[in-house]
Amino acid sequence: MSSASFGTAKDEIRQAINIVDLVGSYLDLRRQGSGYVALCPWHDDSKPSLQVNPARQIWKCWVCGIGGDIFSFIMRHEGVEFREALKLLADRAGIQLTQQKQRPITPGSPDDKAALLAATAWAEKQFHEYLLKSEAAEVARQYLEDRGITPASVEKFNIGFSPDSFTWLLDRSRNTPHSPAVLEAVDLVGKSERGTFYDRFRGRVIFPIRDAQSRPIAFGGRVLPSSKDQGGKYVNSRETKLFSKREQLYALDLASKAARKSRHLTVVEGYTDVVLCHQFGVDDVVACLGTALGEGHIPLLRRFADTITLLLDGDEAGQKRTNDILELFVTATIDLRVLTLPDELDPADFLLEYGATQFNQLLKEKSVDALEHKIRVATHELDIARETHRASTALEEILATLAKYAMARGADPKSLRTQQLIARLARQFLVEETFVRERYNQLCQVSREAKRPVIVTSAPASTSQIPLRPEFKLNAISMDEIELLEILVAHYELAGTALSELGELDLSADATKVIFRTYRQLEEAGESLDFGRVLAEIEDAQLKSLMVQLVEVADRKASKANLDPPTRLRHLLQKIHRGHEQRIIREKEEYLQLPEANDQQKHDVFLEILEAKRRQQGLIAPTDG
Ligand SMILES: [Zn+2]
Missing domain, CATH: 1.10.860.10 (DNAb Helicase; Chain A)
Structure with missing residues (x-):
């Protein structure tokens, strides 16, 4: 293996990898003239529109109006940033990237990322096979069937089951390269105060969490309804070298493929919601992992989507949290729509009861932009004529968000859209329009003077x-x-x-x-x-x-x-x-x-x-x- 710093690596990798081989390993290439063509993966392509030019070592799609080299092909195809594309291509070319001040990593140690990934892939397989084959897993298979999850979905999501034992996974790892220390580093086993290792997931249905490249990096375990386990309904892997719950989304590897054309993603709350959505053919759906949608998710979402629909269960908690999330999305400039499902149903229940057509229709017709949602939540069950204090607090809150939104996007406070919104707010809250406008202008001033909002940027340093x-x-x-x-x-x-x-x-x-x-x-x-x-x-x-x-x-x-x-x-x-x-x-x-x-x-x-x-x-x- 040769070795290169990031600076010269670009050139070395460029020389080592032929674009025809690279694109050909992802798409079906056909010879045409002096170059090659393939069906473009980024639009609904019926005739091959993606062209590869071997002389220039470039690709392009005239329909999408995009093109690039080996690096940007990987960036777009894998949904990664430049640095990650560089690493993937370096691996492919057998070029070792050297970084300064990096201490040597012992292969197979808990510092070795490859060893961690091998361990999670191995464990995923153990859990999955146990679910499919073991007699003791019948109760889990029954549970999944009761939830309406088909065997095909079990396969697609590699769902598994961990028997109710403190040493099952540890025992199986004994004659493998996966040491207890490595298993601990990916949070598959824990260590007691006396220093003994034990299985973290016991008697739980296992949902493997995969990164954008479909590699299992963590696990979510759901307790069976019959279990006496007191560890909570869900147990998720803790933060590890591979996994950060604030920066990863469940099923993103699958959903990103669907989002490639629509540039839209739906975010739901639970694993089973995601599984059922995909099962019903609604496949641009992801879920957060034991945390609310937050700032860390935005760069990831932006890679694949321009519009996000946040699907909320009809319960009180969902309603409240929307306000926090809204503020975040407002300043991070991403188009956010919100849909609250009727009758306090979660997406899984809704799909099983009404089917995909109704679900899609609801998404299309009943989702509102984040601001409209905020107005609805703020004025829900509010008697504006009588509860004047609550009403003015609600109005103030809406205006503050609106001002922040306008300033973050560099919008003109005098724009027609803003004027219309102000008129609408004045009508809804039974206040003079001039008063609303004045207060809004003041809040814009405050926002402008406050520290600049964080703009998520993909531009290189x-x-x-x-x-x-x-x-x-x-x-x-x-x-x-x-x-x-x-x-x-x-x-x-x-x-x-x-x-x-x-x-x-x-x-x-x-x-x-x-x-x-x-x-x-x-x-x-x-x-x-x-x-x-x-x-x-x-x-x-x-x-x-x-x-x-x-x-x-x-x-x-x-x-x-x-x-x-x-x-x-x-x-x-x-x-x-x-x-x-x-x-x-x-x-x-x-x-x-x-x-x-x-x-x-x-x-x-x-x-x-x-x-x-x-x-x-x-x-x-x-x-x-
Ligand atoms: Zn295209």
Whole structure:
């Protein structure tokens, strides 16, 4: 195995893995012309729309408008961030990633993640086979049948059963590589004060919890109704090296496949709810793991979905918790819808009683956006005319959330939608509209001054100077900058000239700045600037997609361009400099209009403008002749 740090690993991995082999191991590739095609996994594809270009080592789908390299293929397909894709591909290529300050890990020890994963996979199999084959598991099989869970679902979710014994799993592990210490590290066994190990799951139906790559990493155990166990209805694995309940969701590996096309996920409360939803064909459903939906779940959810529907049981607790969750989602800018099931039914009961068609219909028609839900909860059973104190508290709470929501999204407090909401609130709470509006504006002010909300961002660290989440889209870039990038990707031998003549200030689009910065960093590191190398260096999937678009356009244009590339670049650099000067002049002219600038300042700025205009003419002059 060779060894590489993260920096050079990108290049080594890129050289080691052929995109045709990689994509071919996931999709059915067919030869077409000089490349390959496959059915695109990200849209409902009937003719193969996903193209793989072996010469450029890129893929793209014109229908989805996305493309990329080996890294972003894995990012999208496995739903992982760049770092994780890098690790997966390094494994595949047999390249060992070295990280600084890492102490050596003894294989098979509790520090060895591979050993932990092997142990959880082994245990999952033991529990599952015990459920299927053991006579003593009849009571568990009966329980699952009573809950309406079919044998096919038992298979799909690898449901298992642990016999009511303190040593069953430990005994079975005796002649395996899975030591008690490793089993303890994944919380399958506990250790008593006297130092003896014991099984953590006893007499429970076992729901394996899997990560996004379908590897079992933890377990949820449900007690049987007949059991005298006092350990609670559910026992979940505690936090381990593999498992964090605040950052993982049950059945995400299965649901993410369904969410790929719909970009929607439904979050329910229990394991059996998830199992039954999938069993009824509603397969974009996940559950939280013994914790409420929280901040840690959002990055994970955002990878797969733009809209989340939170399904609540009709009970009181569900109603109350919505307020906490709502605030979180409001500041984290994700579209959240809420559905409360009727008659205090949970999703499993509802499906068994009414079926999937009604369930889907309810999801579509009865879910409301998080804000509407908040209004409904706040005004539920409230006599606004009589209970004035409760009513004004409720109104204040709604306005505060609304203000936070508007500020977090950078929304205009005077927007039509806001005005409509304010009018509606005024009507509902029997208050003057002007009063509601004034209070709302005050709260917006408070929110603005409070600390900035946490914006979940997928942008790589190297783009940290650019605020919020920049949109890396082709149509956000000026024609001149697109042409500049085209020349860079198609004629990297000219990159040196562009880098020495242009600074980031000369550029206006975020995407151009980040790409340009990447070229500069590679140049300073003495690395190659060819397209594949630069593409591998960029970590943002959207930006990779944009690079692929650029190189395709550049390749098509190459034969048609009537000027040689160095001349095109020279003209372009002049135009870009001129554009930058013009922006400066515009800003200064705007400054002259400001009432607070004094005469001396205005005079100075005026001189600066004159000078800039002269400079500009100097720039233009040579091309005129
Ligand atoms: Zn597609």
